[in-house]
Amino acid sequence: MAESVVACSSKDAKIEKLTTRVLANLQNFLVKCLFAILSYGPMPKHITFIMDGNRRYAKFRSIQQGTGHRAGFSALIDTLVHCNDMGVKYITVYAFSIDNFKRDKSEVQSLMELMEEKINELLDNQSIVHKMNCKINFWGNLDLMCEPVRLAAQKLMACTAGNTGLVLSVCMPYNSTSEIVNAVNEACAERREVLQRDHVHGGDCNGQAANNGVHSEIAVSDLDRHMYSAGCPEPDIVIRTSGETRLSNFLLWQTTFSHLQSPQALWPDFSFKHLVWAILQYQRVYPYLMQNRELAKKQL
Ligand SMILES: *[C@@H]1O[C@H](CO)[C@@H](O)[C@H](O)[C@H]1NC(C)=O
Numbered sequence: 001m002a003e004s005v006v007a008c009s010s011k012d013a014k015i016e017k018l019t020t021r022v023l024a025n026l027q028n029f030l031v032k033c034l035f036a037i038l039s040y041g042p043m044p045k046h047i048t049f050i051m052d053g054n055r056r057y058a059k060f061r062s063i064q065q066g067t068g069h070r071a072g073f074s075a076l077i078d079t080l081v082h083c084n085d086m087g088v089k090y091i092t093v094y095a096f097s098i099d100n101f102k103r104d105k106s107e108v109q110s111l112m113e114l115m116e117e118k119i120n121e122l123l124d125n126q127s128i129v130h131k132m133n134c135k136i137n138f139w140g141n142l143d144l145m146c147e148p149v150r151l152a153a154q155k156l157m158a159c160t161a162g163n164t165g166l167v168l169s170v171c172m173p174y175n176s177t178s179e180i181v182n183a184v185n186e187a188c189a190e191r192r193e194v195l196q197r198d199h200v201h202g203g204d205c206n207g208q209a210a211n212n213g214v215h216s217e218i219a220v221s222d223l224d225r226h227m228y229s230a231g232c233p234e235p236d237i238v239i240r241t242s243g244e245t246r247l248s249n250f251l252l253w254q255t256t257f258s259h260l261q262s263p264q265a266l267w268p269d270f271s272f273k274h275l276v277w278a279i280l281q282y283q284r285v286y287p288y289l290m291q292n293r294e295l296a297k298k299q300l
Pocket residue numbers: 125126
C-alpha cells in the first residue's frame with residue numbers, strides 16, 4: 001500500500017516535470033514564431049529607453065525606494081536579453097540625469113551605491129553581459145560621479161570595449177544640452193589646433209593662414225563627431241515608460257526622426273509583451289517615418 005502511494009507520487013512528479021518541460025518548449029516555440037513574424041517587418045536598429053517609474057513602483061507597493069530601482073535593473077537586463085534575441089544591436093538608456101543630483105542627498109547616495117554594486121556585478125566575467133558579448137558605454141560627464149562609481153564604470157567600458165555584440169549605452173550623469181555644449185567645446189578646441197598648425201607651417205610672410213577660410217566654420221558633421229553618440233545610428237524608437245510624454249533633455253540632437261512612445265507601464269513592469277508591442281507600433285508607422293527622413297534629405 002505504502003509502496004503504491006510512493007510510486008504514485010513519484011509518477012505525479014514525473015508528469016509535472018514533463019508538463020513543465022512541454023510548456024517551456026511551447027513557450028519557446030511561440031516566442032520564436034513571434035520573432036519570425038516581427039522580422040518580416042522593418043526591425044529597429046536602435047531603441048532607447050527613459051526608464052521612468054521606479055520610484056512610483058516602490059510607492060504603490062509600499063516597499064523601500066531602492067527596491068524599485070533594483071526591480072528596474074532586472075527589467076533592464078530582461079529587456080537587453082530580448083533585444084539581443086531579436087537582433088536589435090543598439091540599446092541606450094537614461095539612467096541618471098544631471099538634474100537628479102538635486103534630489104534628496106540620501107536618495108542620491110543610495111542610488112550611487114546601487115549603481116556601483118550593479119556595475120561590479122556586470123564586471124564579473126560570468127555575467128550576462130559577457131555571455132551576450134555586450135559592449136557597454138557610458139554617455140555623460142563621469143567626472144560628476146563619486147569616485148567608486150566612476151572607476152567601476154571606466155573599468156566596465158574598458159573590459160567590454162572589444163565585444164562585438166549588442167551595444168548598451170548608459171546615459172549617466174547626462175543631459176542633452178550638456179552633451180551639445182561639450183561637443184561644441186571639443187569641436188572648437190580641435191579647430192583652434194588646426195588653425196594654429198596651419199598658421200605655424202603654412203602662413204605666408206603676411207601671416208595669412210594657408211587655409212582660405214575653408215575651416216573657419218563649424219559644420220553639423222563636426223558636432224556629430226563629438227557627440228557621445230558618434231558612430232551609433234540615430235534611435236529608431238524612444239520609449240518613455242509610466243505614461244510620461246516629456247523628453248526631459250534626452251538625446252535632443254539625435255531624435256529628430258525617432259518614433260516616440262509612452263506606454264503606461266512603470267519601468268520595473270516593462271516586459272517582453274511591451275517590447276513586442278513597441279516594435280509592432282514602430283513597424284506600423286515606419287513608412288511615414290521614412291517619408292519624413294527622405295523629405296528632410298531632399299530639402300537640404
Ligand atoms: C574569469 O575570471 C577569473 C578570475 O577573476 C579567471 O580565473 C577566469 O579564468 C576568468 N574566466 C574567463 C572565461 O575569462
